[in-house]
Amino acid sequence: MITLVGIGLIGFGLLLVQKYVYEKIWQKHLHVTVRFGTGHIFEGGQGELKEVVENKKRLPLSMLKVKFKTDRHLLFDQEKGSRTTDQFYRNDIFRIGGGERVTRTLKFQGGRRGYYTIDEVSLVASDLFLLSQLVADVEVKTELYVYPRPFDSARLRKSLVQINGEILSRRHLLEDPFEYRGIREYQPYDDMRSINWKATARTGDLKVNQKNYTALKSVRVFFQIQDDNILKKDSAVEMSLRIVAALCLFFLRQGIQVSCHGNGVDIVTGHPVSVRAKAGAGQMDTIYRALARVDVERPAADFREHFEEILFRNGKGSFTFFVAPNQYDDFTELLNRYREEGNSFVWYYPVCGRTEPELPPELAKAVEVIHFEE
Numbered sequence: 001m002i003t004l005v006g007i008g009l010i011g012f013g014l015l016l017v018q019k020y021v022y023e024k025i026w027q028k029h030l031h032v033t034v035r036f037g038t039g040h041i042f043e044g045g046q047g048e049l050k051e052v053v054e055n056k057k058r059l060p061l062s063m064l065k066v067k068f069k070t071d072r073h074l075l076f077d078q079e080k081g082s083r084t085t086d087q088f089y090r091n092d093i094f095r096i097g098g099g100e101r102v103t104r105t106l107k108f109q110g111g112r113r114g115y116y117t118i119d120e121v122s123l124v125a126s127d128l129f130l131l132s133q134l135v136a137d138v139e140v141k142t143e144l145y146v147y148p149r150p151f152d153s154a155r156l157r158k159s160l161v162q163i164n165g166e167i168l169s170r171r172h173l174l175e176d177p178f179e180y181r182g183i184r185e186y187q188p189y190d191d192m193r194s195i196n197w198k199a200t201a202r203t204g205d206l207k208v209n210q211k212n213y214t215a216l217k218s219v220r221v222f223f224q225i226q227d228d229n230i231l232k233k234d235s236a237v238e239m240s241l242r243i244v245a246a247l248c249l250f251f252l253r254q255g256i257q258v259s260c261h262g263n264g265v266d267i268v269t270g271h272p273v274s275v276r277a278k279a280g281a282g283q284m285d286t287i288y289r290a291l292a293r294v295d296v297e298r299p300a301a302d303f304r305e306h307f308e309e310i311l312f313r314n315g316k317g318s319f320t321f322f323v324a325p326n327q328y329d330d331f332t333e334l335l336n337r338y339r340e341e342g343n344s345f346v347w348y349y350p351v352c353g354r355t356e357p358e359l360p361p362e363l364a365k366a367v368e369v370i371h372f373e374e
Contacts, residue, residue: 015129022059022127026134029056033140034068034118040145040288041110047074047144049106051092058098065124066092073112074144110146113238115267115293117143147288150249151242151370156348159368160250163319163346183207184253218277218317219251222307223262224324224331226300234296235374236325239350241291243323243370247348248287255279260287261310262323263301264294272301274310277318304330311338320345332360339366 030053037048049070055061069087076088096102118140125134183199186206199207223244225237241264248258259277266273273290275283311320311334320338322345324331338345339362350370351357359367 015131018129019127019131022125023132023134025057025059026061026125026127027123027136030054030061030123031056032066032121032123032138034066034121035140035142036144037105039143040147040292042147043110043113043149045110045146047108047110049076049108051104051106052101053094053096053103054101055096055098060097060100060128061125062095062128063126063130064094064096065122066090066094067122067124068118068120068140070118071114071116073110073114073146074116075109075111076106077108110144112146113148113241113292113294114146115143116146117141145289145292148238148241148245148291150246151239151372152246153370153372155368156243156246156370159346160247183209218257218259219247220277220315220318220320221247221258221260222303222311222320222322223260223264223273224300224303224322224326224328225262225264225294225296226303226326226328226331228328229326233325233352235352235372236350237296239352239370239372240323240325240348241294243348243350245288245291247321247323249284252279252281252284258283258287260290261307262294263303263306264291264296265298265301266290266293267295267298268293272306274306304334308334312341315343322347323350324348325350327357327360332363335366336360336362339363 032054033050033052035050035052037050041047051066053064053066067090069089072086072088074088076090090106092104094102121138121140123134123136123138126132127134183196184207186195186208194208196207196209221244223240225240227233227237244260244262248260251258257277257279260273260275262273264273265271273294275287275290278286320343322335324347327349335345335347345366347363347367348370349357349359349367350372352372352374354371357369
């Protein structure tokens with residue numbers, strides 16, 4: 001009898017000891033990271049989120065819960081341990097031995113343009129006999145840009161080719177036939193006469209000669225996404241940002257400097273978008289990131305207050321585009337004054353459905369209505 005009591009006391013003591021040991025050192029040499037597999041994807045594109053748990057000590061963890069949350073617009077598969085409300089919540093359970101490393105990969109789809117982060121992971125562990133609950137929060141930093149997918153339609157392509165061939169030519173935007181800049185891949189808007197047949201035969205893909213431009217210094221793209229309607233035009237605002245991306249991409253591919261300005265508020269800086277004129281592939285990445293970070297939940301900034309000076313001061317040698325899904329009076333008045341001063345521009349006006357908007361008569365010739373379906 002005494003022996004049994006002694007064994008019981010020893011067992012109880014061991015339980016308390018292991019409980020104490022786990023409470024003191026369960027987090028020691030335990031590394032948990034959650035990170036996106038890439039820095040950016042496009043709307044509708046596939047992404048990965050990796051959970052990595054590494055236990056570098058000898059003490060095993062029989063139960064470790066890893067909890068985190070992120071935005072619901074990242075569309076994860078609804079598996080066991082996850083739920084979606086206003087956020088996506090994930091709760092994974094690991095059993096990890098001493099000196100072991102476990103990696104899990106979660107697939108998701110970029111359901112909506114945006115800037116997404118995971119800043120914290122909650123850990124819940126226990127001792128070997130599940131006598132205690134051990135809790136800790138771990139700071140992590142991983143971010144993902146979901147870029148707007150550049151809008152593409154026959155109407156937009158035709159419009160851009162016409163602008164490039166007519167309006168810009170009247171402003172002396174002519175390729176210099178004596179200044180050769182290189183070879184690039186053929187794009188739908190290229191003139192067939194610019195095809196380099198030798199390079200095409202050598203590579204098997206259509207290639208065109210790329211020449212420098214003699215007069216136009218840059219293209220400016222302004223967007224105005226103010227939306228004070230009771231029924232918000234969310235789809236038209238998102239379409240506006242896709243059109244902006246398409247315009248910037250079109251002209252950057254031709255080697256032209258492009259700047260991008262708009263009254264959408266940056267979710268990180270709290271300021272309206274303003275990307276200075278520059279050429280090259282890196283400029284497109286800068287513009288994509290700026291557009292991804294536009295926070296449509298915040299009221300748009302005052303367009304005239306932020307961009308009137310830029311519009312009238314820096315227009316020489318540039319061609320200007322506007323993208324706006326609404327026609328508020330202060331905006332149309334600004335455009336009309338810009339027109340009256342002899343400046344050429346095109347206003348892309350995205351409209352959901354087939355209804356034709358009633359346009360200000362003095363601006364109608366400068367407006368390209370882009371119809372789209374949700």
